[in-house]
Amino acid sequence: MPACITTPIYYVNDRPHIGHAYTTTVCDVWARAMRLRGEDVFFLTGTDEHGVKVEKSAAAKGVTPQALADENAAEFQRVLKVFGLSNDDFIRTTEPRHEKQVQAFVKRLLESGSVYLGTFEGWYDEGQEEYYTETKAKELDYKSPISGRPLARATEQNYYFRLSAFQQRLEQFFASNPGFVQPTARQNEVLGRLREGLQDVPITRTNFTWGIPFPGDEKHVIYVWIDALFNYVTALGYGDRDGAFTGDLFARRGKYWPAQYHVIGKEILWFHAVIWPALLMALELPMPRRIHAHSFWIADGQKMSKSMGNFVDLPTIEGYFAKYGLDAWRWYMATQGPLQASDADFRAQHFHDTYTSELVNVVGNCPSRVTAMVGKYFEGKMPADAQQGGEWPARCSAAADAWAKAIDELDLVAAAQAPMGLLREVDAFINRTEPFKVAKDPSRAAELASILAQCAETVRIAGVMLEPFLPAKMAELRTALSGEADAALPASQRLQWGRLAPGTPLAKCALFPRV
């Protein structure tokens, strides 16, 4: 089944930092794992370029909003390449393919009665571009929960999306799709807020102009969040047939909708878990399968914020690349990150310790030991195993099942644990069977061959499962094990026991140097 995974689209008034790198890396690991499994994957990311924040940042710099957007979107695209991220498309909300389609959706919402003209009185959080009702603003002490700055009083005539009309359908939807929002703690928050009752939301603005004009009433621009959410379907070509909502709604790539995963940070969950599904209901489109809202990286125990200047920014990240390598960065992001309900603390020492204890001591050391012994005792050729793997084929197949299940659940920690567990078992097996002693007794040659053949084959299989996390290093391992041609095959074949035929050259490899 075709699968689609998306990141949020990032605001162009900011420079890329660890937060953007994190979400995109999580999606990249998943996309690579799915491709490895032979699935047809579409991995989408991009930039969110409209709205008052971009307009203001541009004005402060004395450039047009479009110029600012162009510059920063190019920077985001450059960074994706530096990080080796494998996205299939990059959507920018100022592209005609997006703008034209957003107008078509909004027109459709207007025609179907889901959008109407009304008057708003309440409170506005400028930094977040979010409106609050009186009750909510009071609860927040009239201050932005994000920036702490005072909320502004706002009265505006706006077009509204009739969100309240979807209360029941959303409740039913959540009841019949219990795992829709992950992790569960986040889903409970959404359900709690849903129970408080939904109010209609303004979806246009008149106090600035940097946005997509509202079709038929162009003094209004479409609210940046409504504009942005639609990226997930405009990138797939939805509504591309000149706004004709009949027949095959997707001009291209329609097979990728609904998305398997929208991966986001927890601060934008409401938009994705409630407003987006309601918009899709109003347009009679299928729901995404899952919203995964991860938590936040914090730095040395403190919230990262622009005002504190403690964001792990691009130059800092590039420092880690230089010292430990790109794959080590990916490993830390994927296995130590805030994927579930708690925040994760980014600490240089913890990064270093994880690198040493997992990548140097296990992922690097185990293949190095095995290939070195094959070099020493079998002239660098895969020995023949008279025991046909012994207990190892079953162990490997259990690990492969656990890996695949974890990938389905976007549980990257468990997905990394499966091959790591195998490598640790191989290490323990070597310590227990002591092939370096067995080698001293010529009458035990067959036993030695079996031990090392079993280790080498298990290392190869673990390497396959580690590829989505460590693509460059595992390509090195693959080459060392004479497996270049394997790269094109699906995991179902590559994870089978016994691909390393006796006599296959196995070169010694050193993957992760001690730092």
Ligand code: MSP
């Ligand atoms: N443009 C909106 C999203 C629109 S999606 C239809 C937006 N952009 S953003 O540039 O602010 O990016 C927010 C995302 O960056 C978060 O959802 C999260 O994915 C990531 N992160 C930002 N700071 C983060 C951390 N400190 N830690 C982890 N990820 C965080 O919101």
